[in-house]
Amino acid sequence: MSVQSPISSVNDFVIRFANVNGSGSASANELFARSILRMGVPVSPRNIFPSNIQGLPTWYEVRVTEDGHLGARGGVDMMVAMNPQTWDRDVASIEPGGYLFYDSTKPIPASKFREDITVIGVPLTAITNSTYTDPRQRQLFKNIIYLGALSALLEIDPKVIEQLIGEQYKTKEKLLASNVHALHLGRDWALQNLKCPITLTVKKSEKVGDRIFMEGNSAAALGAVYGGATVCAWYPITPSSSVADAFTAHCKKLRHDPETGKAKYAIVQGEDELASIGIVIGASWNGARAFTATSGPGVSLMQEFIGLSYFAEIPAVIMNVQRAGPSTGMPTRTQQCDVIACAYASHGDTKHVLLFPEDPAEAFEFAAQSFDLAERLQTMIFLMLDLDIGMNHRLCRPLKWDESREYDRGKVMTAEMLDDGRDFGRYLDVDGDGIPFRTYPGTHPSKGSFFTRGTSRDRYARYSEDGAVYADNMQRLLRKFETAQDLVPRPLQANAQKPTKYGVIYYGSTSPAMDEAIEILEKRGHHLDRLRIRAFPFHSSVASFVADHDFVYVVEQNRDAQLRSLIVNENGIDPVRLVPILHYDGTPITARFIAGAIGDHQDQLKVTPLKKVKS
Amino acid sequence: MSVQSPISSVNDFVIRFANVNGSGSASANELFARSILRMGVPVSPRNIFPSNIQGLPTWYEVRVTEDGHLGARGGVDMMVAMNPQTWDRDVASIEPGGYLFYDSTKPIPASKFREDITVIGVPLTAITNSTYTDPRQRQLFKNIIYLGALSALLEIDPKVIEQLIGEQYKTKEKLLASNVHALHLGRDWALQNLKCPITLTVKKSEKVGDRIFMEGNSAAALGAVYGGATVCAWYPITPSSSVADAFTAHCKKLRHDPETGKAKYAIVQGEDELASIGIVIGASWNGARAFTATSGPGVSLMQEFIGLSYFAEIPAVIMNVQRAGPSTGMPTRTQQCDVIACAYASHGDTKHVLLFPEDPAEAFEFAAQSFDLAERLQTMIFLMLDLDIGMNHRLCRPLKWDESREYDRGKVMTAEMLDDGRDFGRYLDVDGDGIPFRTYPGTHPSKGSFFTRGTSRDRYARYSEDGAVYADNMQRLLRKFETAQDLVPRPLQANAQKPTKYGVIYYGSTSPAMDEAIEILEKRGHHLDRLRIRAFPFHSSVASFVADHDFVYVVEQNRDAQLRSLIVNENGIDPVRLVPILHYDGTPITARFIAGAIGDHQDQLKVTPLKKVKS
Amino acid sequence: MTYIAKPKFQHPGLPKNDLGYTRRDYEGKISTLCAGCGHDSITASIIEACFHLSIEPHRVAKISGIGCSSKTPDYFLGNSHGFNSVHGRMPSVLTGANLANRDLIYLGVSGDGDSASIGFGQFAHSIRRGVNMTYIVENNGVYGLTKGQFSATADRGSKSKKGVTNADSAIDLVAIALQLGATFVARSFSGDKTQLVPMIEAAIKHKGAAFIDVISPCIAFNNHAGSTKSFDYVREHNDAVNRLDVITGREPITVDYAPGTVQVVEQHDGTRLALRKLDADYDVHDRLAAMTFLQKHAAKGQVVTGLLYVDAESEDLHDRLNTVDAPLNTLAAKDLSPGSAALDKINASLR
Amino acid sequence: MTYIAKPKFQHPGLPKNDLGYTRRDYEGKISTLCAGCGHDSITASIIEACFHLSIEPHRVAKISGIGCSSKTPDYFLGNSHGFNSVHGRMPSVLTGANLANRDLIYLGVSGDGDSASIGFGQFAHSIRRGVNMTYIVENNGVYGLTKGQFSATADRGSKSKKGVTNADSAIDLVAIALQLGATFVARSFSGDKTQLVPMIEAAIKHKGAAFIDVISPCIAFNNHAGSTKSFDYVREHNDAVNRLDVITGREPITVDYAPGTVQVVEQHDGTRLALRKLDADYDVHDRLAAMTFLQKHAAKGQVVTGLLYVDAESEDLHDRLNTVDAPLNTLAAKDLSPGSAALDKINASLR
Numbered sequence A, B: 001m002s003v004q005s006p007i008s009s010v011n012d013f014v015i016r017f018a019n020v021n022g023s024g025s026a027s028a029n030e031l032f033a034r035s036i037l038r039m040g041v042p043v044s045p046r047n048i049f050p051s052n053i054q055g056l057p058t059w060y061e062v063r064v065t066e067d068g069h070l071g072a073r074g075g076v077d078m079m080v081a082m083n084p085q086t087w088d089r090d091v092a093s094i095e096p097g098g099y100l101f102y103d104s105t106k107p108i109p110a111s112k113f114r115e116d117i118t119v120i121g122v123p124l125t126a127i128t129n130s131t132y133t134d135p136r137q138r139q140l141f142k143n144i145i146y147l148g149a150l151s152a153l154l155e156i157d158p159k160v161i162e163q164l165i166g167e168q169y170k171t172k173e174k175l176l177a178s179n180v181h182a183l184h185l186g187r188d189w190a191l192q193n194l195k196c197p198i199t200l201t202v203k204k205s206e207k208v209g210d211r212i213f214m215e216g217n218s219a220a221a222l223g224a225v226y227g228g229a230t231v232c233a234w235y236p237i238t239p240s241s242s243v244a245d246a247f248t249a250h251c252k253k254l255r256h257d258p259e260t261g262k263a264k265y266a267i268v269q270g271e272d273e274l275a276s277i278g279i280v281i282g283a284s285w286n287g288a289r290a291f292t293a294t295s296g297p298g299v300s301l302m303q304e305f306i307g308l309s310y311f312a313e314i315p316a317v318i319m320n321v322q323r324a325g326p327s328t329g330m331p332t333r334t335q336q337c338d339v340i341a342c343a344y345a346s347h348g349d350t351k352h353v354l355l356f357p358e359d360p361a362e363a364f365e366f367a368a369q370s371f372d373l374a375e376r377l378q379t380m381i382f383l384m385l386d387l388d389i390g391m392n393h394r395l396c397r398p399l400k401w402d403e404s405r406e407y408d409r410g411k412v413m414t415a416e417m418l419d420d421g422r423d424f425g426r427y428l429d430v431d432g433d434g435i436p437f438r439t440y441p442g443t444h445p446s447k448g449s450f451f452t453r454g455t456s457r458d459r460y461a462r463y464s465e466d467g468a469v470y471a472d473n474m475q476r477l478l479r480k481f482e483t484a485q486d487l488v489p490r491p492l493q494a495n496a497q498k499p500t501k502y503g504v505i506y507y508g509s510t511s512p513a514m515d516e517a518i519e520i521l522e523k524r525g526h527h528l529d530r531l532r533i534r535a536f537p538f539h540s541s542v543a544s545f546v547a548d549h550d551f552v553y554v555v556e557q558n559r560d561a562q563l564r565s566l567i568v569n570e571n572g573i574d575p576v577r578l579v580p581i582l583h584y585d586g587t588p589i590t591a592r593f594i595a596g597a598i599g600d601h602q603d604q605l606k607v608t609p610l611k612k613v614k615s
Numbered sequence C, D: 001m002t003y004i005a006k007p008k009f010q011h012p013g014l015p016k017n018d019l020g021y022t023r024r025d026y027e028g029k030i031s032t033l034c035a036g037c038g039h040d041s042i043t044a045s046i047i048e049a050c051f052h053l054s055i056e057p058h059r060v061a062k063i064s065g066i067g068c069s070s071k072t073p074d075y076f077l078g079n080s081h082g083f084n085s086v087h088g089r090m091p092s093v094l095t096g097a098n099l100a101n102r103d104l105i106y107l108g109v110s111g112d113g114d115s116a117s118i119g120f121g122q123f124a125h126s127i128r129r130g131v132n133m134t135y136i137v138e139n140n141g142v143y144g145l146t147k148g149q150f151s152a153t154a155d156r157g158s159k160s161k162k163g164v165t166n167a168d169s170a171i172d173l174v175a176i177a178l179q180l181g182a183t184f185v186a187r188s189f190s191g192d193k194t195q196l197v198p199m200i201e202a203a204i205k206h207k208g209a210a211f212i213d214v215i216s217p218c219i220a221f222n223n224h225a226g227s228t229k230s231f232d233y234v235r236e237h238n239d240a241v242n243r244l245d246v247i248t249g250r251e252p253i254t255v256d257y258a259p260g261t262v263q264v265v266e267q268h269d270g271t272r273l274a275l276r277k278l279d280a281d282y283d284v285h286d287r288l289a290a291m292t293f294l295q296k297h298a299a300k301g302q303v304v305t306g307l308l309y310v311d312a313e314s315e316d317l318h319d320r321l322n323t324v325d326a327p328l329n330t331l332a333a334k335d336l337s338p339g340s341a342a343l344d345k346i347n348a349s350l351r
């Protein structure tokens, strides 16, 4: 075997499955992850898939992490190499001392292996073909067979897997049995032919607790259900399509009138993103809660409508599941690269509210809240998800809903109020918060109607091209944006164990990698206070946080340090104080990367005089 | 008359014509401006028109300015009040001691006038109706009649006007004669019935020199003709439509093959802005020089394609004639409000080149240059015009063209080069400047072809979803953007007469108002060095300029200090050092406004400690 | 356009409709369009139709894109909410509005540039979906507001005011609407109020996507010789297939029609459309025949007007989506939020 | 899809065309589509057609939008430049490319989502303008690349793989293309290479907007019972009106056709299309009849295929714009810049 001693770990390793897409491996791999979870051990799986439907390489990575480190880690301790196309790359990516698991049916020349890893061959094709004849069955059951073998090698409780299979095929007795059979085919072969277990093992634990395992897109969609969204218009685009799919599924279960069977929602697949956002704006204008889900190219196409939302003050929600840009970019890779495109979306002077959930639980909460914010602020709210939390299952705290919660429909003038003689000026700042009253169409036979336009009008929505009237309105919109600062989710601060002059700002899906990086950095002797930004515009505590530290790192998953730009620009902060830490190759950011980049910078700091540090 | 003594001035006053649009006043008013110009006295006219076709108020303002102050001044010395709709506003806007010229055919109650102005009534309708019977003739000639009366009052040489009429109706003898007749009707009435001249007069001068009088949109279009644009695709939108109109007109005159009569250009009115920019991108991809002209809403719609241009590295030119935003905004008002929308256009990490011409002469030069830049840099170039310079006639230096100038077609690999065995990688940085070679479609039977996409690909344009490959490309694009800094027009610096710690940065149409403001400020004892930015990305001299001054004002015609944001963001400058001076009511910025805002701030500086100055 | 403010005073003797409203109650702001613009006549017809139908004026939502035509919703139904949205996107905004509240009447007003050029996609898809709306295109063959460029409905070979000949094939929105499954398709002429008013009434009463193409000459830019959208041209080439009477009440049809000359169509809500045939062979229920008829006459340079097709059994987008009867915008947290117990179940299923 | 690299070696005995190229010279990268995808058959037909026409492989520009279909230009004509642009915008990109260089052959490849949903406007307007191109829609009734949602060409009442019934009216791109003035309109089936190959050849040889709708089943998401775009469904309902032979040389038509069964169409460049009629009454020059025929058969659930309409006298956008013969992208400063003397004159006129 290898000179290098094998990596030894209980409940803390990374295993990666290299497959071909369309081969049915996804469900077997997910079963693998879930079975560990059921053993009480936290896992964090990630799907790395190509932008096509069938035949190209795809990977499924599972980080098994007793300590609950849910960020990507980097490196692979065990590779399940099922794709000859990517064999070389896959073998190369294994950590020294790691394991290679492969289908040994056909002999593979020795040169294709490595000296410093442990190689485990299982004749998967042979086992499969000796049992199954149907080609599709062969393809599917081979996956279950390797799962069985792995359960033996890693000491995963087969009962747990059986139970999961049982849940999956509740009503399909036959499929259930044949899957269990395949599982044991693999397991038995391994137990009989290999030294089981290896030095990577799973041991029952209690670390999962009451946490749930969910995709961010599904959580956001559920948030929209709870938040009272009734109209969803969307256009398919990776990685956001599953938001609409999930909204449809949730609504089918939760939103039909029990008596009539009728739907308390309307979902329209638009002919494009312009139609989708147009439908959302029309519905919101007319008093329904409406949203769309899209990704970068869609956001680009929606720009004109986003400006209309800003200026005509129409509530609306866009869930932007970010992928690598620019242009078509890498549709199946993750980034946080639309921060500027959303914050300042549309031509002219505009600013928009952004929410940055860190995980599915927050995606649920913020999604529900986004409708309150949209209606309160009468403007566009962007829920900034990304592929990493949107399309991957992530362990998170259980979702909660306060039974007594009412929706904040914002300032809506009713027929009664109009009859009471309330002065209605659609763009009148009655309360000094920049937020005017609106009326729903059809409210009152003779009062409160107005003509909505994206163009020149006065406080009473009457047409006006007067410069002073225009400037007055633009200033009010700024006031409204200031009001937003205190309504959106506040940043969360966590201080280092020791007082420190250094801070770090981060947001969204970077969260778990950041938490883990802090631990690594602390071990390296670097202490940092943390601020997780959860929304734009920034609460005043962001500026204070920067003011309280000599340097603040801003960790982002984009090239151009987009959030940092916003902080500088909106809070008047000297950019030299904000050090960008940027990860933008389309893979999820890792603790190793963050700790490395910040650690190096901190080390340098000790030798470089303050002035020379280039941001 | 008035207690206030009348404003007295030779060759330095502002006269404003208040009319109704569609009434044919525009050409008479332009005749007025041109006649003064022909007397050698600089004028700066501005059209203030509504977003409709007929029947709404419109104003034409002429600043007569011996000193050559071509910016808007603010205030009105003489109002020609031809529109009863706006009478009250118009009368109110006259400077104390100013003049009101009106149609006295119908008596107007005394309460409708002011004490502190000189009122001049001419029974225009009566004079017109006693001579003409046809309603359209009446409408048109009334304008010429007031022009005649004004010529007497202001001492404009009637010969000059006659000559201009002659040029206009060269081939239309009859129209010529009747216009001259109308002119004298008005002139004679005034000479006989009024005290002529008044205290505002025009006197022959030599100050115009060899300057020309042109609209920026027409100049930019001519620049496109000289710069070799062969494909223009556009969609009508105010205030940019006249770019395409002018390009059509120029091409008709200058770009037909003398022998065959065939067109050396193709102009397509797209069905919308998405089609227009798509056509431009397709044409540029295929090796033609192509452009579109649009305004804010169009820029919003083009965002996806702009990202494609950035990432797939397709040259293209967008002439953005800015109007007041956001959303539909005020289509007939001016702003510089799309700076951010263009600089960071599209989702994902993107940056684009912007050019900021100050007047028609520069619009011509930059337009021509934009095609060289687009092809050299293989990216989108925005020519940032605005309504103020785009749709108004502005006096500027004559246009020049170097006969020997060749187009810079950038790095294009030819069949010969390919046959010579040159390594062709579409996205290969062969020269370290970030700019790769491209080939035109159809170049070579077996070499140099490639597949263009807005998505994942390597240096040889082969499909790749590899993270390292992606990041490598994104870094090269940054390098290319750095290269752009030294290719785009440099900022122009003008230092104060005395050494000063203060500077001011400005750009585009703000230019003449800024120059004038400097004079005013100097009189007030404030000395400022000036830097006119002419392009983004910024040349290194921008950062040095800021570094060389304690404070730098950044004068802009938008609400959100957009250029200032760019300077801070791209040059890492402490925002506290850049003081925004913002004018954004849709009217052109004035010297009075700038001098007032900067002057006040400077005055304050003397009393406020540095730290407390809020940007 | 005149700048004299409209007097608020209503003459007590003004005729009232069933709800007690006068025509004045259906008017809006004073038009800022050019004097003589065809669009203003359409505005007048809309006012007349709504008055005649005794619609509650505030129960209409008026939605438009951008253009002279799209400005008109400000000039009628002043007590209704209006939305002058963005260029070419009226259909999507209207679709959304309709989904939010199925109880209002939706009037979409657009121009030919708005609907056939930039908005052709949205036009098509809103019709395919069967959105319950009255979709009016005020078709002048040019972009009025941006000063007279050809739009996509300009006929091939027709001349612009500046003398340029249009080389592109025209889009006939009526033909396309038929092709795309609109359940009510009509064409009229802004100069023919007798035809237009009942047509608008019928469209409003129609359930589903009702499309009316109204040729509406642009006085300023497209009313010259060589144009096929001028008053003169349309008057000369107008070929009306039928005349419409809309009968809303329960009373029997009293008007006397010569036998065989009338086709009566009963719509969902009981409204009956009495169609006096001008072309004897024309059957408003035959989509295919309508398309063929149109093509044939178009080839001869004729402008076919009238109610061209109607499907009385039409359904709308709400039917297709099976939405609840209550307007979605009236549902509150108690109707929409599944509650914490349901959430606990969901949590449990995710472990 | 297979991951084994295609061998570069060409068998010396491979058949060659007039220019000496083998089929291999018209191939591209290895397809990454699903095994059995209809689109791959279209790719093969394009290769065959180009080989047969003896086109210089690098003188074609291949332009597409986004989708599985839009990926295919990478899989044929590897020596041509290709442009996989943005979703739904192939037509505008192609139009621009065509304007820049009238000497290349333009092949636009799109999907039904790409052309009928997001790109419906661009599809329509490029056709109205008469852009000289071969516009192929690889029509599977779904969005393949985003995993099987209905596109706008999905028939009303047809079922998705998940069992959802499509409620919206379908867009028939062929009918719309006819309506919009396309001068060459055809439909075929990816499974019928004998029909498709000459059709592509004829389209390439056509001057003007040539549109081909190719039903191209999606193996992964739309090949089930209930779909009207499955292999089985199309095979069963295919109703071909004619079969085409393309004769490019000067030689007389040698194939023997029964008298009265063939219609010969000569296109601009002398290419003759010999149309063997399968439906005796069908006249490819009658646009109106074609539309009627289509509608009637569509109503019966039939998928009409064949060359449905051709105008041999067609002109293209360059004709309409009267552009010079030399490709615009070859003009240099001396051709384009009017020079300083002209500028001095302009200056003088502006004083």
Ligand SMILES: Cc1ncc(C[n+]2csc(CCOP(=O)(O)OP(=O)(O)O)c2C)c(N)n1
Residues within 6 Å of the ligand: B235, B236, B237, B238, B273, B297, B298, B301, B328, C066, C067, C068, C069, C070, C087, C110, C111, C112, C113, C114, C115, C138, C140, C142, C143, C144, C145, C146, C151, C218
């Ligand atoms: C995105 C966008 N592009 C262009 C414009 C400029 N624009 C305003 S109205 C109009 C055309 C209107 O034509 P049509 O719809 O026919 O209306 P009409 O004025 O003729 O009634 C255009 C192009 C705009 N407002 N928005």
Ligand SMILES: Cc1ncc(C[n+]2csc(CCOP(=O)(O)OP(=O)(O)O)c2C)c(N)n1
Residues within 6 Å of the ligand: A235, A236, A237, A238, A273, A297, A298, A301, A328, D066, D067, D068, D069, D070, D087, D110, D111, D112, D113, D114, D115, D138, D140, D142, D143, D144, D145, D146, D151, D218
């Ligand atoms: C602006 C934009 N919206 C959405 C997408 C996502 N997307 C990629 S392909 C596609 C649909 C393709 O369908 P179709 O054109 O029918 O091609 P097929 O895959 O079926 O061949 C969509 C919606 C995108 N790339 N760009």
Ligand code: SF4
Residues within 6 Å of the ligand: B053, B054, C032, C033, C034, C036, C037, C038, C039, C068, C069, C140, C144, C145, C217, C218, C219, C220, C221
């Ligand atoms: S420009 Fe034409 S469409 Fe617009 S208001 Fe005037 S006449 Fe009507």
Ligand code: SF4
Residues within 6 Å of the ligand: A053, A054, D032, D033, D034, D036, D037, D038, D039, D068, D069, D140, D144, D145, D217, D218, D219, D220, D221
């Ligand atoms: S998903 Fe459908 S269209 Fe896409 S490659 Fe697979 S079979 Fe073809």
Ligand SMILES: [Mg+2]
Residues within 6 Å of the ligand: C067, C111, C112, C113, C138, C139, C140, C141, C142, C143, C144, C151
């Ligand atoms: Mg129009």
Ligand SMILES: [Mg+2]
Residues within 6 Å of the ligand: D067, D069, D111, D112, D113, D138, D139, D140, D141, D142, D143, D144, D151
């Ligand atoms: Mg498809």
